[in-house]
Amino acid sequence: MDNFFRLAGALALVAVLAGCVARPVGDFGRAAPSWTHDTAMPAAGNFIAGNRGEPVSSFNKTDQEDEMHDRVWRFLVAVHAKDWQFDGAVELQRTRIVRPRDERFTIERYYNWLKTTQYQSSRTRYATVGRHVTADIDTLPTTFTAICKVIEIDRQRAIAYGGLGHDLPPRLAEEVAARKYENDAFIDWFVRALNYRYSSYDYALDNLLVETPHEQSLAVDEALRRMAVFLNRANRRDFCASPGGHPGGGGGVVIPSRFQNIGDTEIVLPK
Template identity: 45%
Template sequence: MGRLPLLGALPIIALLTVSACARPTGDFGRAERNVLNDEIMPAIGNTISDGSRFNLADQEIEMRDRVWRYLVAPHAYDWFGDVAVEFQRTRITPISNKPLKTRKYYDWLHSERFASSRVRYTRIEEDAIADLGMMPSAFASVCAVIEIDRQRGLASNQIAGLEDEVSVNAMKRHAENEAVIGWFARSVSYRYESYSYALDHLLVETPHEEAIGANARLNELAVWVEAAQRGDFCGDFGSHGNRDSTAIPSRVLRSAPDEGPYRK
C-alpha cells in the first residue's frame, strides 16, 4: 500500500480532530482498546509515516498501553491535549518534544469550586498516589521492550542473508521504542513538576497542614522521576518497585503558629 501524501491526509486528520475523543482507560490504568484508536488511526499513521513496517511484539503493545496514562493529562482537563497525544501515539504526527506548561494543573485546581480549600491538597496527593500505583508495571513494561530491542539487534546482526529492508525496519523500530520511552520519561517529569508547581502556589494561596501529605507523596514520586530520567528501568527499582533508600529532603516553606510547619 503506497503512502498517502501529507496534504492528502489533512482532511482525514481534520475529521479525526473533530470526531476523536480521548482514548478510554481500561483496567490497571492501561488504555482500553477500540476500533478508532487502535485500528483506524494506526492504519492512517502507518500510511503517512516512514516508520518501521514490523508488527509490534506483545511487549511493545504492553508498554505502549502501560505508559499511555502518563502521556495524557486528564488532571488539566484539556481535551485537545489528549487528542494530540493520540495523533503522536499512532504516528499520524511526530512525537513532540515541546515543553508543556506546568501551571495548567494549578490553573485547574485554582478555578475549580471545591467545597473546601483543603481539598486541593488532597487532590494533589490522590493524583500522585495514582501515578505511583502504576509506576512499577510501567517500568517493568519498558524494561521488557529494552530486552526485546536487544534480542532484535542480536538477531539482525548475526543472521546471515537478511534483506537490507529487514535491518532498516529493525533500526526504525528501535528508534520508535526509544522515542516512546523518552516521551514517557518527559511525561512523568512533567506530571511531577505540575504537582510541585501547584503545591508551591497553594502554600501561598491557601496554606493548610494537608500540604504535608501531598509533599510526602511528591517525594516518593520524585524517586521514580529521577530513575526514568536516568533510564533506570531494569534494575531492582524498575522491575520490582523497590524504592531508593535515600530520602529526598523536604524544605520548610512556611510555618504558622496555629497550623505548624508546611513542608515541600
C-alpha cells in the same frame, strides 16, 4: 505522483478524524478499543511520519511492546483533570500524525484546573493532588517493568539479527533499527511526561501553600518525595531492577523535603 496522492489521502483522513481526535477511555482510565484510533490514525500517521523522513517499522508489535504502550498511555493524558495534559494533541502525537508537541506544554494548567474547580473545603485540593500523585506512584513500578521488557526485546532483536543477518534480507536490518527508534522515542516521551506531571504537581503544591496554607501540604510533599525517586530513575533511563533486585526501588536516594530548611522562620507578607 502516486506518493503525492497517497499523502493527500492520508491528510484528508486526518482532517476527517480531527473532530474525534481524543482517544476514548474505558474502565479504570484505560484506552478503549477503537478502529479510528487503533487502525486508521496510526496508518495515516506512519505514512506521514515516513514522508517526514522518520524511521517507520512494519514489524508487528510484541506483547511486551503492547503492554508498554498500554501502561505508559495513562501518563500521557490526564482524564481525571479535564485535559490538563492536552488529550487531543497527545493522540495526534501518539499516532505520529504530528511531530512531538509535549515539549511545549506548560506546568500551570494543572494548578489552574485545581483553582477553578469548586470544592467545599480548601483542604480538598491538597487531598486531590495527593490522590493523583499516589495513583501515579502505584502504577510506576509495573510501568518501569514493562519498559524494561521492551528494552530487552530490542536487545534480543539486535542479537538475533547479528547471528542470522547473513541469511536475512537487508531490509530487515532497517526494520530492526526503525522499531528501536520508535521504542526509544516512546520511552523518551514517557520520561518527558513524567517530568511534566511531577513539575505540574510541584507547581500546584507551591501555589496552594501560598493561597490556602494547610497541614495537609505535608502529606502531599511526602508523596512528591516518593515520586521523585522514580523520576530520578526515569531520567537516568534506569527502568530495570535496582541494585538490590527490587523493581521500583529507590536505590537509597533521599529526596529532601521542601519544608526541611523552613523551620520556624517568620513569614513576612509584603505591605
